[in-house]
Every structure is written in C-alpha cells, then in structure tokens.
Amino acid sequence: MRWEDRDESRNVEDRRNQSSGGEMRGMPSMGTIMFLWPIIKPLLRTKFGWAILAVGAVAYFSGYNPLGSIMGGGSSAPINKEADEREKRFISTVLGDTEKVWGKIFREHGATYKEPTLVIYRGSTRSGCGHASAQMGPFYCPNDQKVYLDLGFFEELKRKHHAGGDFAEAYVLAHEIGHHVQNMQGTLSKVQRMKQQARGQAGANRLQVRVELQADCYAGVWAHYEEKLFGSLEKGDIEEALNAASAIGDDTLQKQAQGYVVPDAFTHGSSAQRVEWFTRGIRSGDISACDTGI
Numbered sequence: 001m002r003w004e005d006r007d008e009s010r011n012v013e014d015r016r017n018q019s020s021g022g023e024m025r026g027m028p029s030m031g032t033i034m035f036l037w038p039i040i041k042p043l044l045r046t047k048f049g050w051a052i053l054a055v056g057a058v059a060y061f062s063g064y065n066p067l068g069s070i071m072g073g074g075s076s077a078p079i080n081k082e083a084d085e086r087e088k089r090f091i092s093t094v095l096g097d098t099e100k101v102w103g104k105i106f107r108e109h110g111a112t113y114k115e116p117t118l119v120i121y122r123g124s125t126r127s128g129c130g131h132a133s134a135q136m137g138p139f140y141c142p143n144d145q146k147v148y149l150d151l152g153f154f155e156e157l158k159r160k161h162h163a164g165g166d167f168a169e170a171y172v173l174a175h176e177i178g179h180h181v182q183n184m185q186g187t188l189s190k191v192q193r194m195k196q197q198a199r200g201q202a203g204a205n206r207l208q209v210r211v212e213l214q215a216d217c218y219a220g221v222w223a224h225y226e227e228k229l230f231g232s233l234e235k236g237d238i239e240e241a242l243n244a245a246s247a248i249g250d251d252t253l254q255k256q257a258q259g260y261v262v263p264d265a266f267t268h269g270s271s272a273q274r275v276e277w278f279t280r281g282i283r284s285g286d287i288s289a290c291d292t293g294i
Contacts, residue, residue: 001166002232008092009099015121016084016151079122087151088120094170097232098177101225105287116180117146118173124150138172140179142188147176163247165240167233170226171219171278172244178218182211191294202264209250210292212268213277216245217290220281228285238282245274 043053099115106113119125124133128144138149149172157172158164182188191211195204223241227233246252249271251261268274280289 001170001234001237002230003090003093003097003166006093006230007096008089009096009115009118011099011115011117012088012092012095013117013119013146014088015119015125016088018121018125084151087154090166091118091120091149091151091169091173094173095177097226097230098174098222101222101229102177102181104225104229105221114145114184116140116177117144119146119148121148121150122152138176140176140183142179142183145180145183147173147180149173149176157244157247161244161247163240163244165236165244167237168240168244171223171241174219174222175215177222178215179211181218182215187211187214187294194294205265205267207294208267209269209273210294213273214290214292214294216269216274217277217281217292218287220278220283221285221287221290223278223282224285241278242275245278246271249274 040053044050095118099113103113103115119127119132121132122134124131125148126132127139127141127148128146129139129141132139132148132150134150134152137153138147140147153172154164154169157168179188188211191207195207198204198207219241223233223238248268250266250268251263251270254261254265263270269277277290277292283289
C-alpha cells in the first residue's frame, strides 16, 4: 500500500509509553472485579493479603497496572522502536485517509462527518467502555467515540492467523471506523434496543453479526475510495484484506480454538460472509450496498 506521501491524522492519542493508560484511574469495572475475585478473596483473609491489595490499589490508581500479566496485557518481547514508530505513522496515515473518505461521503449525503479519535497503546489501557487489553483486539467504544488499538495485535494477526500485510492492517482499522459510522447513523443504539427484545443470546448474536458484516462492507467502501482518491493500492493489497477477513471469521476461529463450529455463537460472521461483505463494499463504493437488514 502506498501511503508515505500523505499526512497523518491529528486525531491520534498515543499511549504506548504509558503503563496501562498512564493516568489516574477510576474504579475498575464490575466485570474486572468479578474476573479477579477468585484471586482477591483469599487475600482478604490475612493481614499480609490486605497489604498486598493495598500496594496493588496504590499502583493501580497511580497509573500502573499490577494485573497486566493476569489480564493478558500483551507480549513481553522486546519492541523494535523504529518499526513501532513506522507502524504508528502508517496507521495514523490510514486514519487520515478514512477521515477524507468518510468526510466526502457524508457531505454527498448532506451530513457532516465527526472524526473519531484513535488510541494506540501497548499492553492495556482504560477506555470509555471499561478496561482495554491486548487480548481483546481492536474495538470501537461508542461512549467516547474512540477506536482502541494495541499495535501488538498486528503482530498476532501475522504470526497466529497468517494474515499479515499493510493493507490487512488498514482493513482492520477501516472496520472499526465502520462502527463509528454506524454510531453516527444511530445504528448501534438501534441494535442495542433490538438486542433487548431478542430471543436469547443466539438472537442477540445474530443481530451483532449483522452489525459486524456491515462494518466489513463499510471497510470495503473505504477501500474503494482509497484507490479512487489516492491510488494507494498495490498488487496483492486486496488479497491481503480478504485473507484477513477470512482469517478472523467466527467459524475459522472456532475451529482453531475448539475443533468444531457453533453458528449460534457467531458474533462477527463466518469467513465467507466477511469476505462477501467486504467485497460488496469495495466493488460498489456505495453505502447503500451495505444493508445487512438492521
């Protein structure tokens, strides 16, 4: 992907050098407390245990995450600073491209695109939706309208899922920006209400799959304009994105994790579905082609 001749977005919050967010924290979420309760409970029975908890609490509220290793706070492997900085410049440039593309599309529809913020970090951090860690993967938080991305995810995408390449990485970010577009359209809040009326978890999962496939389609729309406006695509780029979409399909991930597939547990769509909807977007360049029935 050709990208080095364009400006980086200014909407990037760089937390790579901050330990787990690097700032004073609020109370951890209830989910985090429940996750750690089996560890905390026995410590409450002794004075020494209380001392350990006190030290941990002071560290936590001072900006250091003493639970990082427990919660999967990323790789402990040394980081190549030069490569890491290049990765930051690349993803910041891709973000800038999405801003130009979606700004154009929104103007054509008589609306104004509000640019989201990209938070890049290593290990773990805090988000408007709670704790964020490397193991969670990239995600969009509608509460603060920010995309959270641990740069180590791209290393895992290449190593674990055999889906490396700069355009594969660009697809991942474009998918999360697709969720921001959905948030601006009111789709995310609409689906949240629909989930409350859905029949069981399987019904809620089916609604979430539609959300994710539409975000894949929106990523395809972005890729369409990325080539049209900037001429960024090189030979093999589309294949990289399609390979990434396939590699992180629910059926593929379930087979890798447990050896069999449970369709009712899908939350993002099968590999074939993700490839199909990304392809729809890139071929049409039209958001109306991204109607997944939500």
